[in-house]
Amino acid sequence: MNISIIGSGHVGLVTGACFAELGNKVVCVDNDEKKIRSLKRGKVPFYEPGLEELVRANYEQGRLSFTTSIREGIRDAEVVFICVGTPSLPSGEADLSAIEKVSREIGKNLNGYKVIVEKSTVPVKTGERVEKILKGTAKEGINFDVASNPEFLREGSAIKDFMHPDRVIIGVNSRKASSILLELYEPLNAPILITDIKSAELIKHASNAFLALKISFINAVANICDLAGADIKKVAKGIGLDKRIGESFLNAGIGYGGSCFPKDVSAFIHIAKELGYTFHLLEEVEKINRGQRVRVIEDLESFLGNLEGKTIGLLGLSFKPFTDDIRESPAIDLVNLLRERKAIIRAHDPVAIPNFSRIFPNLSYFEDPYKIAEGAHALVIVTDWPEYRYLNLKKLKNLMAYPLIVDGRNLLDPQRMKETGFYYSSIGRGKIR
Numbered sequence: 001m002n003i004s005i006i007g008s009g010h011v012g013l014v015t016g017a018c019f020a021e022l023g024n025k026v027v028c029v030d031n032d033e034k035k036i037r038s039l040k041r042g043k044v045p046f047y048e049p050g051l052e053e054l055v056r057a058n059y060e061q062g063r064l065s066f067t068t069s070i071r072e073g074i075r076d077a078e079v080v081f082i083c084v085g086t087p088s089l090p091s092g093e094a095d096l097s098a099i100e101k102v103s104r105e106i107g108k109n110l111n112g113y114k115v116i117v118e119k120s121t122v123p124v125k126t127g128e129r130v131e132k133i134l135k136g137t138a139k140e141g142i143n144f145d146v147a148s149n150p151e152f153l154r155e156g157s158a159i160k161d162f163m164h165p166d167r168v169i170i171g172v173n174s175r176k177a178s179s180i181l182l183e184l185y186e187p188l189n190a191p192i193l194i195t196d197i198k199s200a201e202l203i204k205h206a207s208n209a210f211l212a213l214k215i216s217f218i219n220a221v222a223n224i225c226d227l228a229g230a231d232i233k234k235v236a237k238g239i240g241l242d243k244r245i246g247e248s249f250l251n252a253g254i255g256y257g258g259s260c261f262p263k264d265v266s267a268f269i270h271i272a273k274e275l276g277y278t279f280h281l282l283e284e285v286e287k288i289n290r291g292q293r294v295r296v297i298e299d300l301e302s303f304l305g306n307l308e309g310k311t312i313g314l315l316g317l318s319f320k321p322f323t324d325d326i327r328e329s330p331a332i333d334l335v336n337l338l339r340e341r342k343a344i345i346r347a348h349d350p351v352a353i354p355n356f357s358r359i360f361p362n363l364s365y366f367e368d369p370y371k372i373a374e375g376a377h378a379l380v381i382v383t384d385w386p387e388y389r390y391l392n393l394k395k396l397k398n399l400m401a402y403p404l405i406v407d408g409r410n411l412l413d414p415q416r417m418k419e420t421g422f423y424y425s426s427i428g429r430g431k432i433r
């Protein structure tokens with residue numbers, strides 16, 4: 001099938017490369033000329049395991065091509081996926097200006113029947129807006145259908161998530177669109193749920209909000225564990241063994257970040273309010289999440305007192321491991337909170353230093369985690385990079401001025417920390433003093 005992808009960011013590029021790998025002819029469009037030039041040279045401008053190889057192979061075999069022109073990109077396409085960004089406005093509302101802009105461009109350049117699919121995460125009823133724009137811009141007599149096909153890709157495992165999804169959601173209002181999209185997804189052999197467009201849009205927001213809720217819930221329980229002297233890892237295991245609850249997304253820690261959960265939770269709260277419902281539950285999810293950053297600082301203060309002039313080393317800057325993405329990363333909040341307290345900050349990350357130093361050019365960055373330990377009063381594990389689990393604790397302890405680790409991801413074993421003579425604090429497993 002001929003497909004066009006508008007917006008070649010994380011979602012667009014993964015979607016385009018994977019559809020090409022499945023044998024379709026895909027044109028990826030982006031208005032960023034530099035990005036398109038680099039993609040034509042086989043360079044993916046962000047880190048996603050396996051994506052560069054997939055893009056190169058499909059480009060070389062002629063199934064994947066790139067252009068900056070929407071007109072050219074959609075000319076032969078039967079299906080056009082809109083994959084542009086929907087960032088947060090200061091109010092928390094989703095900014096749909098990019099969606100509206102490309103919808104107008106698509107409408108003006110429609111040259112025959114196509115299915116126009118929202119893949120970007122959008123508030124419910126955006127499909128109606130897209131349809132209205134297309135109707136207003138397309139030439140008389142040209143037919144089209146709008147559909148919603150939300151993505152459930154995680155950064156770091158996006159290709160696997162695309163190729164082996166738990167489910168594919170297809171929101172349509174016409175049989176023709178539904179049969180075209182069913183044919184496109186058939187090779188994945190995945191469970192497919194056909195819904196109306198508004199339900200599909202809501203499934204996406206509700207899925208991300210529910211996962212964020214699970215994280216805030218377990219973080220709240222972790223805080224109770226600390227007060228009661230219980231162990232959150234055991235509690236989470238015990239809860240998760242109930243199949244109705246499930247074990248995933250019950251890792252307590254410093255709170256969720258990234259380009260999706262924070263933005264989608266606030267956009268969901270906003271659209272709910274616009275529709276007449278105040279989503280207090282999700283407001284609390286956000287509040288708990290913000291609180292987790294602060295509690296890490298309070299943990300530091302409970303050992304070190306005033307943080308002014310104290311050297312604090314941050315282990316991890318990306319919002320989660322296996323990505324260099326720092327959007328809404330807990331590390332950003334920590335840096336701001338530590339700066340307010342006039343602490344001396346050092347930072348380490350295996351891949352995210354270039355991105356982080358664009359926002360904070362004046363921090364001390366280190367490529368070697370042992371270097372940030374030299375003379376430090378505390379280390380904070382911010383990202384659960386597996387390499388932090390295997391740090392040589394004896395070596396670290398000898399390097400530090402004060403042997404304190406605040407483990408924001410519950411990566412280390414408290415018993416081992418005790419044996420090695422560390423002061424140690426984690427989330428929901430008490431403190432070792």
Ligand code: UGA
Binds near residue numbers: 151153250254
């Ligand atoms: C998330 C969803 O998992 C995807 O299904 C969705 O498609 C995507 O958003 C999106 O809307 O595009 P992603 O943001 O890549 O994917 O990352 P996750 O692996 O879901 O992690 C999000 C945050 O939650 C990270 O900061 C992570 O550290 C945190 N987290 C996750 C926890 O604190 N505890 C957990 O148990 C799980």
